Amino acid sequence: MQCEVVQFEWAEQDKGAGGVNSSAVPKVKADSAGQPGRVGRLLPALAWTALGYNVLVILWGAFVRISGSGAGCGEHWPLCNGVALPVSPTLHTIIEFSHRLTSGLSGLLAIGLVGLALFRSPKGHPVRTGALLSLLLIIFEGLVGGVQVLLGLTATSTNPARGFVQGVHLANTFALLGALLLTAVWASGGPRLRLKGQGVLGWLAGTGLVLMLILGMAGAVTALGDLLFTPTGMTPLDTVRQDFSLSASIIQNLRVVHPILALGVSAYLFWFAGLVGTRQSVSGSMLQPRRWKISLHAIIALQILAGVLNVILKAPGWMQMLHLFLACVMWLGVVMLCYSALVGRPAPQTTALPQGVHV
CATH class of the missing domain: 1.20.120 (Four Helix Bundle (Hemerythrin (Met), subunit A))
Structure with missing residues (x-):
């Protein structure tokens, strides 16, 4: 994920009465609707x-x-x-x-x-x-x-x-x-978020955020299950059998939900990032959706790898913390992708979209 989020532009303030320039402050471009x-x-x-x-x-x-x-x-x-x-x-x-x-x-x-x-x-x-x-x-x-x-x-x-x-x-x-x-x-x-006039793009972005929240909640339950009911089977399938035994807790029953959701949500976010990655932001190079598309694609791949290793290694503590850290980074990447796609006025669409999808 990129370390920088906003490209700073610095401008000198007007000279004071003594002829000494004020300290530089972030310059925010204004538009007709008024910027911060x-x-x-x-x-x-x-x-x-x-x-x-x-x-x-x-x-x-x-x-x-x-x-x-x-x-x-x-x-x-x-x-x-x-x-x-x-x-x-x-x-x-x-x-x-x-x-x-x-x-x-x-x-x-x-x-x-x-x-x-x-x-x-x-x-x-x-x-x-x-x-x-x-x-x-x-x-x-x-x-x-x-x-x-x-x-x-x-x-x-x-x-x-x-x-x-x-x-x-x-x-x-x-x-x-x-x-x-x-x-x-x-x-x-x-710049400010502009939600009006975004059409389907706004709904797709909102869906991605909600899905990511649900995935995170499911992950929290799975992590809790890994802590309380350490996987003891030789294979992941043995763990699934353990989770659905007659004596299993509901927390164990829900442990399998997260990896299934992870595949579906990751596929959606990967597709959504690709969809908006060609849009041109009006707010500066560091807010180009393409940058966040590339970052999100990379972190999704890394997070899936971490999840697989977490299962194979039977969820050691250090791996759980790494998985959580990557989840935080992935969430921030999703937020930044949606933000960069929704700021400014909706850009004209010049690339072909799947049938029935309009942004």
Whole structure:
């Protein structure tokens, strides 16, 4: 996936009274419909930092689950074992408590992002919406984690409700990353989304995002099943038989759903990326859909390979974390592909499309 998302254009501000030029700020091109205004350098830096930091927090949260440390603070939340600061903590307590601290810092970053967005951007700027949405999603993320702890849906719990909560947690995590990504892009001078007049393309993009969320939720349940019910068969087929034995949990029954969905969703996203990859964006070279088509095709192939290895190796912890990291990157790639295809006015279609498909 490309590291850069938006191509920066820098322009000098007007000279001040003393004849000294102001510091350079991101220049945002304007169009007849009005583009976002300038927001300086600090806000984009904070937004990109928050995005990268939250990916690390997500991976650390996965380590908490894999290490069985989810109950490290008992069934207490937001306190840890009934106190604000653990005394003589065990290793599991240290791991769980550190995750809570890092998650709390995510909240502080989101609050700072909202404050800076309100202070540095004009009314109506999309970065305000993105920052506020990011804060709300982080709050909900914390509440979902709290529910897991308070209901005892941690450590070795095989309660079917744990699978549902885990899926919701992952879907919200993806939504949070998407909101932070768009906030960072808008803070960096990226254009607004234009949903009106996109026709079938808008529906296809929305379908891709929803399918990716569903795939992620199914993956969360499968990862939970791999943790609680370690595959013991010699082959994947033996694991499937184990998952559908009379004594199997519903979490085991659902473990097979993710790999099946993965093939279908990956095929759809691969096709969709190819469909929009020839469109020309009006917003600069770094927002060309073709760039994100190539990136997404590559990450889909890599993620499928990682999924196959995960099954063959019987889901070791390190492989689960790598698989989750690639899932986050793939999700961000899908968001960026859809964004790059939908910004600006719909471009004239010059290539042949499948019969019945119009963008």
